[in-house]
Amino acid sequence: MDHTPRALFALIMAGNKEAVLKSNTPWYCVSCYYCTVRCPQEIHITDVMYTLKRIALKEKVYDETAAPDFSKTFINWVENYGRSFELGLMSQHMLKHNPFGVFKVAEMGVGMVTKGRMAFAPKRIKNIDGLKAILTKAKELEVSA
Numbered sequence: 001m002d003h004t005p006r007a008l009f010a011l012i013m014a015g016n017k018e019a020v021l022k023s024n025t026p027w028y029c030v031s032c033y034y035c036t037v038r039c040p041q042e043i044h045i046t047d048v049m050y051t052l053k054r055i056a057l058k059e060k061v062y063d064e065t066a067a068p069d070f071s072k073t074f075i076n077w078v079e080n081y082g083r084s085f086e087l088g089l090m091s092q093h094m095l096k097h098n099p100f101g102v103f104k105v106a107e108m109g110v111g112m113v114t115k116g117r118m119a120f121a122p123k124r125i126k127n128i129d130g131l132k133a134i135l136t137k138a139k140e141l142e143v144s145a
């Protein structure tokens, strides 16, 4: 992320629309809701990240960097497994956009897997067909809106 969520909100407050919409921060947000549940001001930060992505797409002002592709890879995991798979997400992204960086993050990945902080293999949710039906319907509604 080129700005922390706090810095991004400072840019929003300062009215720096271009910097906000060109920031890669919303694209690297993986919707973990960590910031949202801890925010003392009860700001729905994760939802704001989604909104910023939608505005950036609509106004075609986001930087064509690796960040939007990260978001697509994340969505692809969620659509196929019902949840993110961090190891697969990072491996795919790094191999595509920064192959030499794989070695840098591999050590951290191994450490997280061995400490049980990250899964070694993806695990599909029980009712993946139900989720797929919901996502298909949501996409239909989005197209017709």
Ligand code: SF4
Pocket: 005, 028, 029, 030, 031, 032, 033, 034, 035, 036, 045, 046, 049
């Ligand atoms: S939802 Fe998670 S990834 Fe997104 S900004 Fe908050 S803490 Fe970061």
